[in-house]
Amino acid sequence: MKKEGFGEKVRRLREERGWTREQFCDDERELTVRQLTRIEHGISKPTLTKIFFIAHRLGLSLFELMPDYIDLPDQYVKLKYDILRTPTYNRADLIDKRNGKLKQIYDRFYDQLPDIERVAIDALQSTIDVLETKSDIFGREIVKKHIPRIERKRKYDVNDLLVIHLFMEHAYLSNLRKKSDSRKMFLKLVAELPKQVMLMEPEDLFVLRNVMFATIRVLGAKEICDPIPALFQGLDQIMQITQDFQKYPIFSMLRWKYELLVHRDVNRASSYCKEAMVFAKLMGNLHLMEQLHAQWRRDTSEFMTFLSC
The missing domain is CATH 1.20.58 (Methane Monooxygenase Hydroxylase; Chain G, domain 1)
Structure with missing residues (x-):
């Protein structure tokens, strides 16, 4: 499969959000429609200033827009995925191993990570803290800042799912009153999760699976039953695709x-x-x-x- 170029990616993301080039460029002080057209068609390369503007308009970090811009350390990636893949079953020895791996990430890699990776690790740690303390004081700023950004996306990545998982654990502890903005956002994200099964890379589907399990737990606690069958279908698809x-x-x-x-x-x-x-x-x-x-x-x-x- 041909790798998507920078301009093609910008065009796809812009169109997914339903924006014309004129709407995207706004008053054209930072980026003109003509410049955007040339960038999207691969005719010209944007300056770093224009890349930052484009990322800001799309609600993305520079790393999300240009994932090849920074190479993540192999050992960091291994630690991160080990934590995500290994359940603890509430066993003290497994919890200690997980906490030890998180500590390695914070001690050895955290300061050198791009912002989006720091958010993901902080979301993961906050989710653990929420589950252990039954308090939603952990990760509030992460949820407040990043869930609206994720809500606009058509396709989620692993880091998005870690923030969504944190949001779900907050939802479990909240009232989710009818007609409230938090409930509307919750239900919108719930409806999007099954759609991600066919959009994500197979090797990352286990993260989506875990978020879907957490989401069903919230729905059951809040007695919101209608979305559950679609999540069941999505979980069954994941297990068939991954054979896990x-x-x-x-x-x-x-x-x-x-x-x-x-x-x-x-x-x-x-x-x-x-x-x-x-x-x-x-x-x-x-x-x-x-x-x-x-x-x-x-x-x-x-x-x-x-x-x-």
């Missing part, structure tokens, strides 16, 4: 909860419970099997209590 079924027991658990809470269908919920157990057993994860058994007992007990009311 490590999270399938959790996926099946969420589906049984949905059947109990939304459709009141114990038989269908039970089939998903059995499915979860089979996958956990195939994985040899006895601890997960025990957790699933305990969760099924709690869920069915609560369901029977609800029916008797």
Whole structure:
């Protein structure tokens, strides 16, 4: 596949936002329509000043607009993806390993990273802090500054998803009142997540998967059920594309909860419970099997209590 040139990328991003060249250039003091046309057609190369202006107009950092502009250290990338790929299961030893890798990033690489990477790492750390403390005081500025920028994008990258995950954990702790701006933004991002399955690189789909799991948790807590089937479909697509079924027991658990809470269908919920157990057993994860058994007992007990009311 031919690599997208700078001008082609600018044109695509501008058109995705629904802007004409005249609208993009505004009063033409920084960039004229003629200059933008020549840049988009690859006829002329923009100066650094014009690149900064273009990035600002698109709501992007310089690194997002020109990802080849800065090479990220290989060891940093490895640490980052190790953290994202490795679940902790609330085990103290795994949590310590994750925290140790984050500390390495902050100690060895953070000061040299481009702004967008610093935001991503800070969002990741803030998400961990929110989950551990059950407080949304962590990462508020990140959410406030970057979610409106991400909301305008058609295609998300891994760093966008880390900020979205933080936003979802904040949403879990908030009221999300009907007709509020925060609820509208929340629902808009939720609707966009399944669309990303076919837009993202396969090797990054595990990050989208994790964000979708977190989003379903929020929707369940807020009793907003309509978007959940589309997220289930997206999760199933991800697992089929990646052939990574490590999270399938959790996926099946969420589906049984949905059947109990939304459709009141114990038989269908039970089939998903059995499915979860089979996958956990195939994985040899006895601890997960025990957790699933305990969760099924709690869920069915609560369901029977609800029916008797």
